[in-house]
Amino acid sequence: MDMHKRVPRNIHREKVSLGDWRQTVARIWHYLATRRRQLAIVFLLTIVTTVVTIVGNRLNGVVVDSYISKNKLRMLLIVCASMAGMYLISSVFTYFQNSIIIKVAQDTSAHIRRDVFANLQRLPMRYFDTHDNGDVMSRLTNDVDNINTALMQTFVQLFTGIISVIGMGLAMLLLSPLLTAITLLSPIATYFFSRRIAKVTQKVFMTQQQALGNLNTQIEESVSGKQLVQLFDHSEQTMADFNRTNAEYTKAAFRAQSFSSVIGPFNNMTNNLAYVLITAAGAISILTGHGGITVGIIFTFLIYLRNFTGPINNVLNLINTLQLSLVSAQRVFSLIDEQPEKDVPGAVHVTQTAGNVTFDHVSFAYETRPILRDVNLTAKQGEVVALVGPTGAGKTTIMNLLTNLYPLQQGKVLLDGRDVTTIKRQDLRKLVTVVQQESFLFSMSIRENIRLGRLDATDDEVVVAAKRANADFFISQLPDGYETVLSENASSLSQGQRQLLSIARAFITGAPVLVLDEATAAIDSNTEADVQTAMTALMVDKTSFVIAHRLSTIQRANQILVINDGQVIEKGTHASLLAKQGFYAGLYNSQFDTQK
Amino acid sequence: MFRIVMQHIHHGARWCFFLAPLIMLGEVFCDLQQPTLMSQIIDNGLAKGDLGYVIQHATWMLAFALVGVLFGASSGVLGNYASLKMGEALRSHLLQVALIDRNPAGLEPATLITRITNDVIQMQNLVMMVTRGLVRSPMLLLGGIVMSAIVCPDLAPILFIIMPLLVIFLLIVVRRSVPRYTRMQRAVDTVNRVMRENLQGAKTIKAYVLENHQRHQFNQENSHLRQSSQSAAMATVILSPVIQLMLNLGVVIALSYGGSLAISKTISDGQIIAFVNYMIQITTAMVQTVNIITSFSRAITSANRVQAVLDEEPAEQRSTPTAQRPTGSSIDFDNVTFGYQQSKPILNQLNFHVADGQWLGIVGATGSGKSSIIKLLTASFDQYQGTIRIGGTDIKQLDLPVIHSKVAVALQDSLLFSGTVRGNLTYGAPGTAAQLAQAATIADADKFIDRLPGRYDAAVEQNGKNFSGGQRQRLNISRAIIPDADILVLDDATSAVDQETNARIKSRLEQARAQRTTVIISQRVTNVMACDQIIVLADGKLVAQGTHAELVQRSDFYRQLVHTQLGGGNNGHA
Numbered sequence A: 001m002d003m004h005k006r007v008p009r010n011i012h013r014e015k016v017s018l019g020d021w022r023q024t025v026a027r028i029w030h031y032l033a034t035r036r037r038q039l040a041i042v043f044l045l046t047i048v049t050t051v052v053t054i055v056g057n058r059l060n061g062v063v064v065d066s067y068i069s070k071n072k073l074r075m076l077l078i079v080c081a082s083m084a085g086m087y088l089i090s091s092v093f094t095y096f097q098n099s100i101i102i103k104v105a106q107d108t109s110a111h112i113r114r115d116v117f118a119n120l121q122r123l124p125m126r127y128f129d130t131h132d133n134g135d136v137m138s139r140l141t142n143d144v145d146n147i148n149t150a151l152m153q154t155f156v157q158l159f160t161g162i163i164s165v166i167g168m169g170l171a172m173l174l175l176s177p178l179l180t181a182i183t184l185l186s187p188i189a190t191y192f193f194s195r196r197i198a199k200v201t202q203k204v205f206m207t208q209q210q211a212l213g214n215l216n217t218q219i220e221e222s223v224s225g226k227q228l229v230q231l232f233d234h235s236e237q238t239m240a241d242f243n244r245t246n247a248e249y250t251k252a253a254f255r256a257q258s259f260s261s262v263i264g265p266f267n268n269m270t271n272n273l274a275y276v277l278i279t280a281a282g283a284i285s286i287l288t289g290h291g292g293i294t295v296g297i298i299f300t301f302l303i304y305l306r307n308f309t310g311p312i313n314n315v316l317n318l319i320n321t322l323q324l325s326l327v328s329a330q331r332v333f334s335l336i337d338e339q340p341e342k343d344v345p346g347a348v349h350v351t352q353t354a355g356n357v358t359f360d361h362v363s364f365a366y367e368t369r370p371i372l373r374d375v376n377l378t379a380k381q382g383e384v385v386a387l388v389g390p391t392g393a394g395k396t397t398i399m400n401l402l403t404n405l406y407p408l409q410q411g412k413v414l415l416d417g418r419d420v421t422t423i424k425r426q427d428l429r430k431l432v433t434v435v436q437q438e439s440f441l442f443s444m445s446i447r448e449n450i451r452l453g454r455l456d457a458t459d460d461e462v463v464v465a466a467k468r469a470n471a472d473f474f475i476s477q478l479p480d481g482y483e484t485v486l487s488e489n490a491s492s493l494s495q496g497q498r499q500l501l502s503i504a505r506a507f508i509t510g511a512p513v514l515v516l517d518e519a520t521a522a523i524d525s526n527t528e529a530d531v532q533t534a535m536t537a538l539m540v541d542k543t544s545f546v547i548a549h550r551l552s553t554i555q556r557a558n559q560i561l562v563i564n565d566g567q568v569i570e571k572g573t574h575a576s577l578l579a580k581q582g583f584y585a586g587l588y589n590s591q592f593d594t595q596k
Numbered sequence B: 001m002f003r004i005v006m007q008h009i010h011h012g013a014r015w016c017f018f019l020a021p022l023i024m025l026g027e028v029f030c031d032l033q034q035p036t037l038m039s040q041i042i043d044n045g046l047a048k049g050d051l052g053y054v055i056q057h058a059t060w061m062l063a064f065a066l067v068g069v070l071f072g073a074s075s076g077v078l079g080n081y082a083s084l085k086m087g088e089a090l091r092s093h094l095l096q097v098a099l100i101d102r103n104p105a106g107l108e109p110a111t112l113i114t115r116i117t118n119d120v121i122q123m124q125n126l127v128m129m130v131t132r133g134l135v136r137s138p139m140l141l142l143g144g145i146v147m148s149a150i151v152c153p154d155l156a157p158i159l160f161i162i163m164p165l166l167v168i169f170l171l172i173v174v175r176r177s178v179p180r181y182t183r184m185q186r187a188v189d190t191v192n193r194v195m196r197e198n199l200q201g202a203k204t205i206k207a208y209v210l211e212n213h214q215r216h217q218f219n220q221e222n223s224h225l226r227q228s229s230q231s232a233a234m235a236t237v238i239l240s241p242v243i244q245l246m247l248n249l250g251v252v253i254a255l256s257y258g259g260s261l262a263i264s265k266t267i268s269d270g271q272i273i274a275f276v277n278y279m280i281q282i283t284t285a286m287v288q289t290v291n292i293i294t295s296f297s298r299a300i301t302s303a304n305r306v307q308a309v310l311d312e313e314p315a316e317q318r319s320t321p322t323a324q325r326p327t328g329s330s331i332d333f334d335n336v337t338f339g340y341q342q343s344k345p346i347l348n349q350l351n352f353h354v355a356d357g358q359w360l361g362i363v364g365a366t367g368s369g370k371s372s373i374i375k376l377l378t379a380s381f382d383q384y385q386g387t388i389r390i391g392g393t394d395i396k397q398l399d400l401p402v403i404h405s406k407v408a409v410a411l412q413d414s415l416l417f418s419g420t421v422r423g424n425l426t427y428g429a430p431g432t433a434a435q436l437a438q439a440a441t442i443a444d445a446d447k448f449i450d451r452l453p454g455r456y457d458a459a460v461e462q463n464g465k466n467f468s469g470g471q472r473q474r475l476n477i478s479r480a481i482i483p484d485a486d487i488l489v490l491d492d493a494t495s496a497v498d499q500e501t502n503a504r505i506k507s508r509l510e511q512a513r514a515q516r517t518t519v520i521i522s523q524r525v526t527n528v529m530a531c532d533q534i535i536v537l538a539d540g541k542l543v544a545q546g547t548h549a550e551l552v553q554r555s556d557f558y559r560q561l562v563h564t565q566l567g568g569g570n571n572g573h574a
Ligand SMILES: Nc1ncnc2c1ncn2[C@@H]1O[C@H](COP(=O)(O)OP(=O)(O)OP(=O)(O)O)[C@@H](O)[C@H]1O
Pocket: A474, A491, A492, A493, A494, A495, A496, A497, A522, A523, B104, B340, B341, B346, B364, B365, B366, B367, B368, B369, B370, B371, B372, B373, B412
């Protein structure tokens, strides 16, 4: 059954841009730059630990060559004691070095998450309309995690690698150029090998992370819609859909990770090869008497091999971790790069308004299909203006434009004669409070939820607002009253109760313009009448817009605008519109037509 | 944890899971040959000046290196396959359990989502590490110990002292870190929840200018996550340096003690070199083992969290259905009492009967329990008192799918899924194009669907964000009509629809479902007044029951509704 085929939309929307990894690295570096001091300390510590390793290893050989072979027991013990001291220091330093790195990596991840979130907050409505929550969440967790892992793993390795190369390289060169060259073979081989693999894997990693994002989207959506899944016995099909995406992810991940799982053994092999070569070459040159090589030198080199190529190979080994983190970083940065809503240059602060609203020849489309066509309306201070009309006519859209949620295409929306797009968004939205058709409640206490309307409201004010909204009645019946913490999506409240809370939240703002968009649709009309009385009292000399379908809700409005198909087709009071015998009258009478 | 892994690793993956470590043994074996061969080269080849011997042994070393890589690579790929397949199966199982879970006090969405995504990935990574590392490193470790003891028995006691100390130390550290990882995963939950709410509530946040407030909250949770991750990582950071130190000290002791033995000619130089080499190998292996153990402590946390989801899986699917699918479509509530929390009943001693083919209207104040009745009727919860019957059969004796195919519901919140209009409409049952069109016509959704680009294939965003409230509701109704179930329930399903459209839907529905059981919950009097029977709920109790005409006489609440909505009369134009 392909009836409910998911369209994996994000994949299409976002190009798989493997683009400029240098730029991505530069941006990660930008984050690290603020922690330059700590990184410098780590670097210094690494110098010490690496030098200790180098010297310690050299001493191993010296001990064998100079003391054991030559029977110098006293010297042997002295050198050994000093080695012990060095190792102690080295371990202490390693501890600090790792601790700092952990801190830096976590701080950086937290910093990145903070930036992502901050930007996400400022994105235009359009972004939220068209993006899946699960994918965004996946970027913030899984992808940031990948960056974190890479940071934790690479730094010490990278520093150790660099210092080892220089330090041990010099020491080895002095001992034996031939064996040094052989030792270097292993990292060089690994380098070329990893680079080849990296080329392939970058693409696969991108696919993997995108698949993971899709997977999250599906999990998020089906878990959220669990009730429906159960009611319609849809779990089999939901699972079938999910399993398809799940398998896609597994496939992508298998390809990506198989490449990287080969790097380890390969690396091991080159190490072993170098091991053989050193032993063989060393042995041969001792036997043939070339190059002044001793058993101790071979011994030292073998240890160097482990300690020297180890870190370098580790870094190279990390190329895959790095690739993955770069891909992840790209996904994360692309969120930070999304263009936020910006006020027009020269937008002004407005903290007060009389509440005169004018729509002047407004036309609008979300995408390409025109939704509003040449809408004109005026609402004066103190008026209650009702918007009615068939569903999908554009009523909510009109109110979206009043708070500048979407960019206007034609015409002007004016608040006290001032174009709303020239008012700072935050100010505008504080002046105009909208109770949306689907208001969202957060999983915090009821008190805090209401207080979101005005953050400095006192507890008493919260209770007053709840009483006005007729919500106090049910709140006080809850075992924890106002302290009741709502479950996610307020699923433990009835639909009407959720609406009452949203209304309380709007009442507490005290804004001069109030919009109720079907805010009472799920509330019984007896309660609704009470809410309305409260609102009328609250809104004297303020402007309110009411969108409602139960016409009883709006009969007393000063002005009723009938919206149809994106246009204002009638305007007037209840009485005048009924007398007109037009669209409104039809709408009004329709409710009685089908009675038995 | 092992159990979870084993339960979710099947067929080929299972083979791979066991094969990978075995093959890895091959690689380890090859690796372990190197120092021995080397010490033979030094001791025998060099000492005797035997070039042939050197070359022969070097060739052997080469061969072992090459064979080793084959073993290593194939084991890596197999382990990879096993871990990913395990992850795939586990995710699928978890989602399945999450979707059928009917426990009202179950896990909340945000934590469920992190468990199915993040925690599974942790476990997947662990299996991957285990197949490769848990054999490789401990084997290298063990092999190293054994070989060094063989090569140089005099020095072996050094290891036998150090190793137990290390193990004890390891255990202590791991024990300390597990609770910290648990705290960390919980912080991940919270960050995810805040994130999710901000995505879902974006419009509300903008409307109330809560950006700063929310950002502040997020930053708080975010730094909480940072702290708990740091503390978890810090719990184990002490491991590597201590282990390195102890083993390095071991090397020093080996050199000094061994050196003094060598001076007194009890052991050879080659032996010391080999022993020290093994020590270094042991150190490396030990550090790797520690890394795995660190991931272990993280994965244990994840495993526990995953297990908690799996535990929600109902042990016995409702008592085995004893009754056949009922042919009738009457509905009975017999003394039904129900509460979400034990303490406070939401529905109280509810009694009503809807005869086959009747229309039932339910009205009542906000929060009076109307939607809860529907939840019980569709068997979303079992823990109520009294009896609910469909077609005369107790629903507790019916299979869930039977109940769900018997009763189709348009829920109060008209949730839509991302996909297409068609996908959403056929959610409950497949339908031909004609059936879709017919259902859409009844719900008066046909006209706007026809205007969408692509019509029935038009895209629907998550939660139907690109549709107006009323459009969503009409899609919701169409979706419930398509299965053509014996009982249809509309829970306030037209609240966001204008009067005219509402009237159209109502009359078309009356036609389509004449003489078929239908339940209408509504705040609009006009929607229920034609019903054969209307019940009025208040505070979970049935306070009045009857036809419209009877209730206007009998129920204050109902009369009041009629008065506000219809302006006092029920027969005409105000
Ligand atoms: N999951 C839940 N957990 C705890 N309490 C709940 C849960 N769902 C509903 N309630 C409570 O049960 C009562 C009845 O809720 P229900 O949703 O049945 O009301 P309703 O009559 O449908 O109201 P509305 O007209 O607002 O939709 C309410 O007080 C509500 O707070």
